Amino acid sequence: MTWPRWTPFAFVQEYSHTEAVAEPFLAASANQRESGMPVKGDRILQLGRKHIGESYVLGSLAPKNNPRWTGPWDCAEFASWLVFQAAQVLYGCASDSNDPASADAYTGYWARDAERLGVRISVEQAAQTPGAAVLRSPRPGAVGHIAISDGRGGTVEAHSARAGVIASTLSGRRWDMGILVPEIEYSERGPDQEIEEPSVVMYRLTEPHMIGPTVREIQRKLKEKGLDPGPIDGDFGPSTHAAVISFQASRRLVIDGEVGPTTARALGVRLPEA
Template identity: 50%
Template sequence: MTDGEKMLKLAESRIGEKYVNVCVPKNNKNWHGPWDCAEFMSWLVYQVGGILYGCVDDNGNPATVEAYTGAWKSDSQKLGKRVPWRQAASTVGGILLRYPPGPGMMGHIVVCDGEGGTVEAMGTAYGVRRGKVSGRNWDTGVLLPNFTYGAAGGALDLAEPSQLYALGQPNMKASVIRDIQRALKELGFNPGPIDGEYNDLTVAAVAAFQATKGLIVDGQVGPQTAKRLKIEL
């Protein structure tokens, strides 16, 4: 069994467990949650490979060091190995990463089954569950250094990522941003002026809304958050 297959199998054994933004002891093989997405992935890496990866200090104490999608971004750049997201999606145990949109904010990370599916700690409303790669926004694929993987499968029928509304994202429609801002204001959140500008106040309001709904708290509006806001992207 390859290391990628071991990671996927171990991830599947945690399906149904709870999600909380918490530090997970990476060296505790009997840990059964709660999890957050980066802690879940770094725990899998430590259990399979005995290394810290995606942590704020990869030389730290595995019992107490925190994992973070921003650290995954940094490690994938410095230590490798970044691959196209479609390649990771078609590799058993391949990892897909969405970068944090800003300092102190959350991205997202999942492990792939090689057939277009994922296992991921998805948010407090969902816990650890199976998901799908298709139609979501990913910044890169990651294959871990010194891990073994099977050959990537054939090309998967994956939809291109949907429009994402986020700080600094290109090609956003001002009319949709105003819809986002109005929906947030009506729900009691403060997105700032209804001006069609996706600014820091709007990001903070989106993140606060996501937290109340048990979604991934990243301050970005994709399909799941839009559905909860009852708007069309």
């Protein structure tokens, strides 16, 4: 089944991030924690929606203990800030015992914590679980992406410099896993959601490297745009990955080093069907 692409407009109208709206949410979260009541995954989603429309800057730092922070965000900072605000625990940060004001979040740390501390679930399970995280894991030294599931196949996420924080969809995008944070109680909304796989091959840094004529065309287009993908040899290695990231940043796209439909369209490359 195909999920509709959601846009921020309706949510921006419904969920304003003024202090008047934020205060009851924060007070409710604090009361739940103090009373020993479990924090629900829905609270992460509710708070995330209040920030739709705010700005995105890759590498920005969000003070996790500042309840009135309104950006800029990057995807991991947004997800880790939401978890801390809901449950007062650091997750997906360089050190989960650091000062929350300076704790640095990264998709690679989310992948690490999913293995050590959290609960890995399928993307389909995450799609039906409000507040669950959905992760595209980065390779070492690379960049990934993370979003919060709305339980209906959609997301709230710090998406890109062009879009900022938006509501979107999981379908048609590449994901590696869903993640549940142990300190949060989640509830499922129904049967597993059917999440469509990307319809085209997604070119990215893998081991062994992806190779072929499409990679060569990607490299050629990057070179034409003044970037250095390394040799035009049809081998998607670290230099090509770095050039893709630079291109995505220059076009204010999702910065993940992967050439999917949006990046390919911006480059002028046609991707083969998956």
